[in-house]
Amino acid sequence: MKKLGLLLISLAFVQCAAPSLNEKEVEEFVVSHYTEKVGYEAAVEGFKADIGKDFTMMHTLWGGSRLFPIENVEADWFYEDSVTVEVFDIYINGGTAVVMGSDSYWIDGVRTGKSRFNGTVIKEDGNLVWKRYSYAQENQRAMDMVWPSVEGEGSLDAYNDMRYAMVNLRNSDGMAISDSLVAAYPDWASAHLGQLHYYILANDEANLRAALAAAQSKLEGASLAEKTLISAYNPDLTREERREVLAKAISFAGDDPLLKFWYTWTLDSNEEKIAVLESGLNRFPESSVLNNMIAYVHMDDDNMEAAQHHLNVYMRIHPDEPNAYDSMGDLYVEMGDVEGAKEMYSKAAQMHPDFAEVSTAKAAEL
Numbered sequence: 001m002k003k004l005g006l007l008l009i010s011l012a013f014v015q016c017a018a019p020s021l022n023e024k025e026v027e028e029f030v031v032s033h034y035t036e037k038v039g040y041e042a043a044v045e046g047f048k049a050d051i052g053k054d055f056t057m058m059h060t061l062w063g064g065s066r067l068f069p070i071e072n073v074e075a076d077w078f079y080e081d082s083v084t085v086e087v088f089d090i091y092i093n094g095g096t097a098v099v100m101g102s103d104s105y106w107i108d109g110v111r112t113g114k115s116r117f118n119g120t121v122i123k124e125d126g127n128l129v130w131k132r133y134s135y136a137q138e139n140q141r142a143m144d145m146v147w148p149s150v151e152g153e154g155s156l157d158a159y160n161d162m163r164y165a166m167v168n169l170r171n172s173d174g175m176a177i178s179d180s181l182v183a184a185y186p187d188w189a190s191a192h193l194g195q196l197h198y199y200i201l202a203n204d205e206a207n208l209r210a211a212l213a214a215a216q217s218k219l220e221g222a223s224l225a226e227k228t229l230i231s232a233y234n235p236d237l238t239r240e241e242r243r244e245v246l247a248k249a250i251s252f253a254g255d256d257p258l259l260k261f262w263y264t265w266t267l268d269s270n271e272e273k274i275a276v277l278e279s280g281l282n283r284f285p286e287s288s289v290l291n292n293m294i295a296y297v298h299m300d301d302d303n304m305e306a307a308q309h310h311l312n313v314y315m316r317i318h319p320d321e322p323n324a325y326d327s328m329g330d331l332y333v334e335m336g337d338v339e340g341a342k343e344m345y346s347k348a349a350q351m352h353p354d355f356a357e358v359s360t361a362k363a364a365e366l
Helices: 002-017 024-035 041-049 153-169 171-184 189-199 205-216 225-229 239-252 257-266 271-284 290-298 304-317 322-335 338-351 353-364
Strands: 051-059 082-093 096-107 108-123 128-137
Touching: 002 205, 024 082, 024 096, 024 108, 024 128, 041 153, 051 108, 051 353, 096 205, 153 171, 153 189, 153 257, 153 290, 171 189, 171 353, 189 225, 205 225, 225 239, 239 257, 257 290, 271 290, 290 304, 304 322, 322 338, 322 353, 338 353
Parallel strands: 051 128
Antiparallel strands: 082 096, 096 108, 108 128
Protein backbone atom coordinates (compact mmCIF):
# COMPACT_ATOMS: atom_id res chain seq x y z
CA MET A 1 0.00 0.00 0.00
CA LYS A 2 2.87 2.36 0.79
CA LYS A 3 4.36 1.74 -2.67
CA LEU A 4 0.97 2.43 -4.27
CA GLY A 5 0.70 5.70 -2.37
CA LEU A 6 4.15 6.78 -3.54
CA LEU A 7 3.22 5.88 -7.11
CA LEU A 8 0.05 7.97 -6.98
CA ILE A 9 1.97 10.91 -5.55
CA SER A 10 4.60 10.64 -8.28
CA LEU A 11 1.93 10.47 -10.99
CA ALA A 12 0.20 13.50 -9.57
CA PHE A 13 3.52 15.37 -9.56
CA VAL A 14 4.15 14.46 -13.20
CA GLN A 15 0.67 15.61 -14.20
CA CYS A 16 1.09 18.89 -12.36
CA ALA A 17 4.54 19.41 -13.79
CA ALA A 18 3.46 18.89 -17.41
CA PRO A 19 2.98 22.27 -19.08
CA SER A 20 -0.68 22.89 -19.87
CA LEU A 21 -1.48 23.68 -23.50
CA ASN A 22 -4.10 26.00 -24.90
CA GLU A 23 -6.13 25.64 -28.08
CA LYS A 24 -4.84 28.81 -29.74
CA GLU A 25 -1.16 27.88 -29.56
CA VAL A 26 -1.85 24.33 -30.70
CA GLU A 27 -3.86 25.48 -33.71
CA GLU A 28 -1.18 28.02 -34.67
CA PHE A 29 1.46 25.29 -34.45
CA VAL A 30 -0.54 22.91 -36.64
CA VAL A 31 -1.32 25.55 -39.26
CA SER A 32 2.26 26.77 -39.46
CA HIS A 33 3.57 23.20 -39.64
CA TYR A 34 1.56 22.53 -42.78
CA THR A 35 1.71 25.90 -44.51
CA GLU A 36 5.50 26.03 -44.17
CA LYS A 37 5.96 22.63 -45.86
CA VAL A 38 6.88 24.26 -49.18
CA GLY A 39 9.97 25.61 -50.89
CA TYR A 40 12.15 22.50 -51.10
CA GLU A 41 15.26 23.09 -48.94
CA ALA A 42 13.63 25.98 -47.08
CA ALA A 43 11.08 23.60 -45.55
CA VAL A 44 13.43 20.93 -44.22
CA GLU A 45 14.71 22.34 -40.93
CA GLY A 46 11.33 23.70 -39.87
CA PHE A 47 9.71 20.37 -40.62
CA LYS A 48 12.31 18.48 -38.59
CA ALA A 49 11.93 20.89 -35.69
CA ASP A 50 8.23 20.04 -35.48
CA ILE A 51 8.93 16.32 -35.02
CA GLY A 52 9.24 15.04 -31.45
CA LYS A 53 11.55 12.40 -30.07
CA ASP A 54 10.40 8.86 -30.88
CA PHE A 55 7.74 10.31 -33.19
CA THR A 56 5.49 7.47 -34.38
CA MET A 57 3.17 7.56 -37.38
CA MET A 58 0.72 5.30 -39.19
CA HIS A 59 -1.03 5.30 -42.54
CA THR A 60 -4.51 4.10 -41.62
CA LEU A 61 -5.05 2.13 -44.84
CA TRP A 62 -2.05 -0.18 -44.53
CA GLY A 63 0.80 -1.26 -42.28
CA GLY A 64 1.28 -0.69 -38.61
CA SER A 65 2.62 2.23 -36.61
CA ARG A 66 6.33 2.89 -37.00
CA LEU A 67 9.02 5.28 -35.89
CA PHE A 68 9.41 8.10 -38.38
CA PRO A 69 12.88 8.08 -40.00
CA ILE A 70 13.61 11.78 -39.60
CA GLU A 71 17.09 11.30 -41.03
CA ASN A 72 15.47 10.51 -44.39
CA VAL A 73 13.75 13.88 -44.78
CA GLU A 74 14.83 15.50 -48.05
CA ALA A 75 14.18 18.80 -49.78
CA ASP A 76 12.55 16.99 -52.70
CA TRP A 77 9.60 16.12 -50.47
CA PHE A 78 8.44 19.73 -50.39
CA TYR A 79 7.72 20.48 -54.04
CA GLU A 80 4.22 21.99 -53.75
CA ASP A 81 3.48 25.70 -54.20
CA SER A 82 1.32 25.82 -51.10
CA VAL A 83 -0.32 23.73 -48.43
CA THR A 84 -3.60 24.54 -46.72
CA VAL A 85 -4.99 22.98 -43.56
CA GLU A 86 -8.37 22.83 -41.89
CA VAL A 87 -8.46 21.98 -38.19
CA PHE A 88 -11.63 20.12 -37.28
CA ASP A 89 -11.16 19.61 -33.58
CA ILE A 90 -8.61 20.04 -30.78
CA TYR A 91 -8.92 18.13 -27.51
CA ILE A 92 -6.55 19.17 -24.72
CA ASN A 93 -5.78 17.24 -21.56
CA GLY A 94 -3.07 19.02 -19.61
CA GLY A 95 0.12 18.91 -21.64
CA THR A 96 -1.29 16.78 -24.44
CA ALA A 97 -3.42 17.88 -27.40
CA VAL A 98 -5.19 15.61 -29.88
CA VAL A 99 -5.81 17.29 -33.22
CA MET A 100 -8.08 16.20 -36.07
CA GLY A 101 -8.00 17.90 -39.44
CA SER A 102 -7.41 17.85 -43.17
CA ASP A 103 -4.48 19.06 -45.29
CA SER A 104 -4.43 19.89 -49.01
CA TYR A 105 -1.45 20.28 -51.35
CA TRP A 106 -1.40 22.63 -54.35
CA ILE A 107 0.66 23.24 -57.49
CA ASP A 108 -0.24 26.14 -59.76
CA GLY A 109 -3.75 26.29 -58.34
CA VAL A 110 -4.36 22.55 -58.80
CA ARG A 111 -4.93 20.42 -55.71
CA THR A 112 -2.54 17.49 -56.03
CA GLY A 113 -3.33 15.77 -52.76
CA LYS A 114 -5.60 15.79 -49.74
CA SER A 115 -5.55 13.75 -46.57
CA ARG A 116 -7.24 13.60 -43.19
CA PHE A 117 -5.20 13.26 -40.05
CA ASN A 118 -5.33 12.68 -36.33
CA GLY A 119 -2.26 13.61 -34.34
CA THR A 120 -0.97 14.15 -30.83
CA VAL A 121 0.91 17.35 -29.95
CA ILE A 122 2.97 17.92 -26.79
CA LYS A 123 5.63 20.33 -25.55
CA GLU A 124 9.15 18.99 -25.67
CA ASP A 125 12.13 21.09 -24.56
CA GLY A 126 9.83 24.10 -24.51
CA ASN A 127 8.54 23.66 -28.08
CA LEU A 128 5.39 22.14 -29.49
CA VAL A 129 6.02 18.96 -31.49
CA TRP A 130 4.12 16.10 -33.06
CA LYS A 131 4.37 12.94 -30.97
CA ARG A 132 1.92 10.59 -32.70
CA TYR A 133 0.31 10.92 -36.13
CA SER A 134 -2.08 8.88 -38.30
CA TYR A 135 -3.48 9.82 -41.68
CA ALA A 136 -5.25 8.60 -44.81
CA GLN A 137 -5.03 10.09 -48.28
CA GLU A 138 -8.37 10.94 -49.83
CA ASN A 139 -7.41 9.66 -53.28
CA GLN A 140 -7.16 6.15 -51.82
CA ARG A 141 -10.80 6.04 -50.81
CA ALA A 142 -13.46 4.33 -52.92
CA MET A 143 -14.90 7.47 -54.48
CA ASP A 144 -15.35 6.60 -58.17
CA MET A 145 -19.11 6.16 -58.08
CA VAL A 146 -22.07 7.13 -60.24
CA TRP A 147 -22.80 10.20 -58.13
CA PRO A 148 -26.08 12.09 -58.59
CA SER A 149 -25.78 15.28 -60.64
CA VAL A 150 -28.38 17.16 -58.61
CA GLU A 151 -28.25 18.73 -55.19
CA GLY A 152 -31.14 19.03 -52.82
CA GLU A 153 -32.02 18.20 -49.25
CA GLY A 154 -32.33 14.44 -48.98
CA SER A 155 -31.58 13.81 -52.67
CA LEU A 156 -28.41 11.79 -52.07
CA ASP A 157 -30.04 9.68 -49.36
CA ALA A 158 -33.04 8.94 -51.57
CA TYR A 159 -30.79 8.15 -54.53
CA ASN A 160 -28.75 5.73 -52.40
CA ASP A 161 -31.94 4.14 -51.03
CA MET A 162 -33.17 3.61 -54.60
CA ARG A 163 -29.91 1.98 -55.66
CA TYR A 164 -29.82 -0.19 -52.52
CA ALA A 165 -33.33 -1.44 -53.25
CA MET A 166 -32.35 -2.13 -56.86
CA VAL A 167 -29.29 -4.25 -56.09
CA ASN A 168 -31.19 -6.22 -53.45
CA LEU A 169 -33.99 -6.90 -55.95
CA ARG A 170 -36.66 -5.06 -54.00
CA ASN A 171 -37.63 -3.80 -57.40
CA SER A 172 -40.99 -2.27 -56.46
CA ASP A 173 -39.28 -0.24 -53.72
CA GLY A 174 -36.68 0.99 -56.19
CA MET A 175 -39.47 1.90 -58.60
CA ALA A 176 -41.42 3.81 -55.93
CA ILE A 177 -38.37 5.83 -54.89
CA SER A 178 -37.57 6.45 -58.55
CA ASP A 179 -41.10 7.76 -59.15
CA SER A 180 -40.75 10.15 -56.21
CA LEU A 181 -37.36 11.39 -57.44
CA VAL A 182 -38.72 11.99 -60.94
CA ALA A 183 -41.49 14.08 -59.40
CA ALA A 184 -39.10 16.01 -57.16
CA TYR A 185 -36.38 16.50 -59.80
CA PRO A 186 -38.14 16.49 -63.19
CA ASP A 187 -34.96 17.37 -65.10
CA TRP A 188 -32.70 14.73 -63.53
CA ALA A 189 -31.99 11.75 -65.79
CA SER A 190 -30.75 9.37 -63.08
CA ALA A 191 -34.00 9.72 -61.17
CA HIS A 192 -35.32 7.19 -63.70
CA LEU A 193 -32.83 4.45 -62.75
CA GLY A 194 -35.25 2.61 -60.49
CA GLN A 195 -37.84 2.58 -63.27
CA LEU A 196 -35.32 1.32 -65.82
CA HIS A 197 -34.19 -1.42 -63.44
CA TYR A 198 -37.76 -2.51 -62.73
CA TYR A 199 -38.81 -2.69 -66.35
CA ILE A 200 -35.71 -4.43 -67.69
CA LEU A 201 -35.98 -7.19 -65.08
CA ALA A 202 -39.73 -7.50 -65.72
CA ASN A 203 -39.12 -7.79 -69.47
CA ASP A 204 -41.58 -4.91 -69.94
CA GLU A 205 -40.11 -3.54 -73.15
CA ALA A 206 -42.76 -0.90 -73.84
CA ASN A 207 -42.40 0.79 -70.46
CA LEU A 208 -38.62 0.32 -70.55
CA ARG A 209 -38.41 2.21 -73.83
CA ALA A 210 -40.63 4.97 -72.47
CA ALA A 211 -38.57 5.37 -69.28
CA LEU A 212 -35.32 5.28 -71.26
CA ALA A 213 -36.57 7.97 -73.64
CA ALA A 214 -37.59 10.13 -70.68
CA ALA A 215 -34.18 9.71 -69.02
CA GLN A 216 -32.25 10.39 -72.22
CA SER A 217 -34.20 13.59 -72.79
CA LYS A 218 -32.68 14.94 -69.55
CA LEU A 219 -28.99 14.21 -70.05
CA GLU A 220 -27.88 17.86 -70.04
CA GLY A 221 -25.77 18.33 -66.92
CA ALA A 222 -25.48 14.60 -66.27
CA SER A 223 -22.04 13.11 -65.65
CA LEU A 224 -20.48 10.73 -68.17
CA ALA A 225 -20.96 7.93 -65.66
CA GLU A 226 -24.68 8.69 -65.42
CA LYS A 227 -25.11 8.97 -69.18
CA THR A 228 -23.30 5.71 -69.86
CA LEU A 229 -25.13 3.72 -67.18
CA ILE A 230 -28.49 4.93 -68.46
CA SER A 231 -27.57 3.95 -72.02
CA ALA A 232 -26.86 0.38 -70.84
CA TYR A 233 -30.61 -0.15 -70.30
CA ASN A 234 -31.27 0.09 -74.04
CA PRO A 235 -33.26 -3.07 -74.90
CA ASP A 236 -31.78 -3.14 -78.41
CA LEU A 237 -28.27 -3.89 -77.11
CA THR A 238 -26.84 -7.36 -77.53
CA ARG A 239 -25.08 -8.97 -74.57
CA GLU A 240 -21.70 -8.08 -76.06
CA GLU A 241 -22.76 -4.48 -76.76
CA ARG A 242 -24.08 -4.06 -73.22
CA ARG A 243 -20.79 -5.43 -71.91
CA GLU A 244 -18.89 -2.76 -73.85
CA VAL A 245 -21.17 0.00 -72.57
CA LEU A 246 -20.80 -1.13 -68.96
CA ALA A 247 -17.02 -1.47 -69.32
CA LYS A 248 -17.01 2.15 -70.45
CA ALA A 249 -19.15 3.14 -67.47
CA ILE A 250 -16.71 1.40 -65.12
CA SER A 251 -13.91 3.52 -66.58
CA PHE A 252 -15.80 6.56 -65.24
CA ALA A 253 -16.91 5.05 -61.92
CA GLY A 254 -14.73 2.03 -61.24
CA ASP A 255 -15.65 1.60 -57.57
CA ASP A 256 -19.42 1.49 -58.09
CA PRO A 257 -20.93 -1.84 -56.92
CA LEU A 258 -24.03 -1.37 -59.09
CA LEU A 259 -21.86 -1.16 -62.21
CA LYS A 260 -19.84 -4.21 -61.19
CA PHE A 261 -23.07 -6.11 -60.62
CA TRP A 262 -24.43 -5.37 -64.09
CA TYR A 263 -21.06 -5.80 -65.79
CA THR A 264 -20.58 -9.23 -64.21
CA TRP A 265 -23.92 -10.34 -65.65
CA THR A 266 -22.55 -9.74 -69.16
CA LEU A 267 -19.35 -11.78 -68.72
CA ASP A 268 -19.04 -15.37 -69.91
CA SER A 269 -16.04 -16.57 -67.91
CA ASN A 270 -16.49 -17.37 -64.22
CA GLU A 271 -12.83 -16.60 -63.69
CA GLU A 272 -13.40 -13.09 -65.05
CA LYS A 273 -16.57 -12.68 -63.01
CA ILE A 274 -14.76 -13.59 -59.79
CA ALA A 275 -11.90 -11.20 -60.60
CA VAL A 276 -14.34 -8.30 -61.09
CA LEU A 277 -16.35 -9.13 -57.98
CA GLU A 278 -13.29 -9.62 -55.78
CA SER A 279 -11.94 -6.24 -56.85
CA GLY A 280 -15.24 -4.76 -55.72
CA LEU A 281 -15.21 -6.67 -52.45
CA ASN A 282 -11.72 -5.37 -51.71
CA ARG A 283 -13.32 -1.93 -51.61
CA PHE A 284 -16.68 -2.91 -50.13
CA PRO A 285 -16.32 -6.24 -48.28
CA GLU A 286 -19.77 -5.87 -46.69
CA SER A 287 -21.59 -5.15 -49.98
CA SER A 288 -24.86 -7.02 -50.29
CA VAL A 289 -24.90 -7.24 -54.07
CA LEU A 290 -21.24 -8.20 -54.51
CA ASN A 291 -21.37 -10.94 -51.87
CA ASN A 292 -24.59 -12.25 -53.38
CA MET A 293 -23.29 -12.19 -56.93
CA ILE A 294 -20.01 -13.92 -56.16
CA ALA A 295 -21.90 -16.60 -54.23
CA TYR A 296 -23.79 -17.55 -57.38
CA VAL A 297 -20.58 -17.67 -59.39
CA HIS A 298 -19.08 -20.01 -56.78
CA MET A 299 -22.23 -22.14 -56.95
CA ASP A 300 -21.82 -22.37 -60.69
CA ASP A 301 -18.25 -23.54 -60.07
CA ASP A 302 -19.58 -26.14 -57.60
CA ASN A 303 -17.75 -24.40 -54.74
CA MET A 304 -20.59 -24.48 -52.23
CA GLU A 305 -18.40 -23.72 -49.23
CA ALA A 306 -17.18 -20.43 -50.70
CA ALA A 307 -20.73 -19.57 -51.77
CA GLN A 308 -22.03 -20.16 -48.26
CA HIS A 309 -19.35 -17.95 -46.73
CA HIS A 310 -20.45 -15.01 -48.88
CA LEU A 311 -24.16 -15.59 -48.29
CA ASN A 312 -23.53 -15.77 -44.54
CA VAL A 313 -21.91 -12.35 -44.82
CA TYR A 314 -24.92 -11.10 -46.79
CA MET A 315 -27.42 -12.41 -44.21
CA ARG A 316 -25.44 -11.25 -41.17
CA ILE A 317 -24.91 -7.68 -42.35
CA HIS A 318 -28.19 -7.25 -44.24
CA PRO A 319 -30.66 -9.31 -42.18
CA ASP A 320 -33.67 -7.33 -43.42
CA GLU A 321 -33.06 -8.12 -47.09
CA PRO A 322 -35.33 -10.93 -48.34
CA ASN A 323 -32.99 -11.62 -51.25
CA ALA A 324 -30.35 -12.87 -48.80
CA TYR A 325 -32.71 -15.64 -47.67
CA ASP A 326 -33.93 -16.41 -51.18
CA SER A 327 -30.31 -16.79 -52.30
CA MET A 328 -29.51 -19.01 -49.33
CA GLY A 329 -32.50 -21.12 -50.36
CA ASP A 330 -30.98 -21.50 -53.82
CA LEU A 331 -27.71 -22.61 -52.22
CA TYR A 332 -29.47 -25.18 -50.04
CA VAL A 333 -31.15 -26.60 -53.14
CA GLU A 334 -27.73 -27.03 -54.75
CA MET A 335 -26.48 -28.71 -51.56
CA GLY A 336 -29.48 -31.06 -51.41
CA ASP A 337 -30.91 -29.56 -48.21
CA VAL A 338 -34.59 -29.41 -49.19
CA GLU A 339 -35.95 -28.52 -45.75
CA GLY A 340 -33.38 -25.78 -45.30
CA ALA A 341 -34.24 -24.37 -48.72
CA LYS A 342 -37.98 -24.36 -47.95
CA GLU A 343 -37.33 -22.51 -44.70
CA MET A 344 -35.26 -19.85 -46.45
CA TYR A 345 -37.78 -19.41 -49.27
CA SER A 346 -40.63 -19.14 -46.78
CA LYS A 347 -38.82 -16.44 -44.83
CA ALA A 348 -38.04 -14.44 -47.98
CA ALA A 349 -41.66 -14.71 -49.14
CA GLN A 350 -42.92 -13.34 -45.83
CA MET A 351 -40.51 -10.40 -45.78
CA HIS A 352 -41.46 -8.53 -48.96
CA PRO A 353 -44.20 -8.70 -51.60
CA ASP A 354 -41.63 -8.79 -54.41
CA PHE A 355 -40.53 -12.19 -53.11
CA ALA A 356 -43.93 -13.55 -52.09
CA GLU A 357 -44.68 -15.17 -55.44
CA VAL A 358 -41.23 -16.13 -56.70
CA SER A 359 -39.87 -17.56 -53.43
CA THR A 360 -43.12 -19.40 -52.72
CA ALA A 361 -43.01 -20.90 -56.20
CA LYS A 362 -39.44 -22.10 -55.65
CA ALA A 363 -40.46 -23.82 -52.42
CA ALA A 364 -43.46 -25.44 -54.11
CA GLU A 365 -41.23 -27.00 -56.75
CA LEU A 366 -39.18 -28.89 -54.16
